[in-house]
Amino acid sequence: MDVFEAILGRRSIRKFKKEPVSDELIHKIVEAGMWAPSAGNIQSWEVIVVRDDKIKTELSAAAYLRDFVSEAPVIMVLCANKERSGSIYGDRGKDLYCIQDTACATENMLLAAHALGLGACWVGTFDEAVTHDILNLPDFLRPVAVVPVGFPDEKPYPPTRREIGELMHWEKFSKQ
Template sequence: MTKDLIDAIQRRRSVRKFKPDPIPDPTIGRILDCGRMAPSAGNIEPWFFYVVKNNDIKHKLAQCSESWIENAPVLIVVVADYDQVMKRYGERGRDLYVLQDTAAATQNMLLAAHGYGIGSCWVGDFDDQKVKQILQIPEEQKPVAIIPLGYPVENEERPAVHKTLSEVVKIIH
């Protein structure tokens, strides 16, 4: 395990204020590729990543989510394909695996963005149906996260973690 990876995990934080500077397309591509490399149940990879740079679309997404997201130069909407997982794993795949898989992809992209000096935030507060309509997402798919990306206005420290390790770890011998 590299020190850089541990540092990224420990120092990454949610960013909600961004500079207007554009993010180079190759950098966005590398961030998306890190999402694509996430583990998934049965290696199904039930995700799609919608990259939104259009200001009108960002504005519409902000109206059915958190208003501040429209100020990010890029939004990545993580979409889960429930049918893909359901076909192989049934209800457990639909209710659990697809969410675990897309969460792993989302976390990979958050860490990758941090590694490139790009701020991000995991947004789950949005109207699913409105996002589907705005982006014309197929019926069998569902948006599960919005990731605003941009260079941070300020470099704040990560807030303190509230629970100690002993509060969250249960060792069974």
């Protein structure tokens, strides 16, 4: 799949088939995340891959009872590693770079999932402290994105985007 086809064709998927997702596909998705850019190439993120029904139900509850989260065969939780980035870049690493690294990896994974015929959704609305406890995360890991993954059982119409002029400015910022 051409990169523009993947970017334009990817949609947030919130309805999944029960069909399981193989470890091989999960590995491919994570590897796509590993090839995302990261500050100093230190890849300051980790991913927790969850298949266990009990943990999925708990994660769904922590995401304010979004049923589609637990209904996906797999949930991937992307976490920023503040320690890895902070040890090199100090506060900028802890507060910014590790979040950016994680976001880049997450987007690569969403695109890879789509290219592999899977669907996924970046869920950012969740209770961080509860998610932290459920997954037994150490303090230096900050959960950034909860990503249910599975074979899509819907084909959402692409939501509209802003006009390009609202976002893009030549030379200096200018208000429209």
